[in-house]
Amino acid sequence: MRDSYIRDDPGFIAWQQGRTAEAAARYQAWTELMKQATARGVAVRRARIVSEPLSDYCRFEYDVTARVNLAGGEQVRWLPRRRASDIALPGNDFWVFDGAYGKFNHFTGDGSSAGPEPFDDPRLVKLCVDAFEAVWERAVPHEEYRPA
Template sequence: MTECTITGRDELRRLFTRFRDSAFRLEVHRHYQGSDGAEPLHRFLTGQPPDDTWIHPWLETVRSRTEHGARFQRVRVLAEPMTSYQLYARALALRCNIPAGEDIRTLSESRAGELELPGHDFWMFDARWVTTMHFDESGNFTGAEFITASDTVSQYREWARIAWQHSTSYETSPMGT
């Protein structure tokens, strides 16, 4: 694979069929927007029962890959206090993502700043290639940069290590309430 720009979610999803051992995500935004999750978020905010059918394809990807030994790790950088979206994402993770096989942890925004973590989202695959995620001000995905340059990937590998080392699982996080 070569350096390239990823412009759509389908292109990004295809990356999850290419890695072998591990996928790591750092999430730093307070809100994400997308047509898939708009109605489920509204249901959460208005106290309606959840409808998680929109996330089933992702959960199936996670289950399939973890059953074959792959790891999905995610660190979410959380506002203090958490935003409504972050509360929704936590409930969804506890109900869906974690049971499917993702290991999701949290880190406060202040701690992430102290650790000098990047202010943008990224996925790192097999600790060998990275996609930096781009979102507009409303939280809509606008594209990603695919990176394989070893010196740049090395920096992301270090950020992932630091974020993971200093994060806490959702189940035990004091921010999880």
């Protein structure tokens, strides 16, 4: 849900220098992990809520999504922030696993990781699942999304 994350990420730096293939290659371990998960029948869906025009970091994410996320079997959708104003969203990025537990990802103001926070409180899980489904329904599949 942020417009910028870890700006000293070597993949982001490679992308800034015009080396998109090298940037994507830095996430090969993630792509392989997703291939293994999706081969077992696990559905992996990722929704990105973004400001438009895209920040340089979100442009980087957009440019490597096909080579990293889609190549691993993830489904990715994009939702312009203006279209998310009426969706109740948790205050942090999150993952939900099997609809039963999750993990918040905390970041500092400059986008550095401040560590994860696991959760299994059914109320938090429901909040995150409901928010994600509302975003997913409204978001545009990566293959159709054209950043402003």
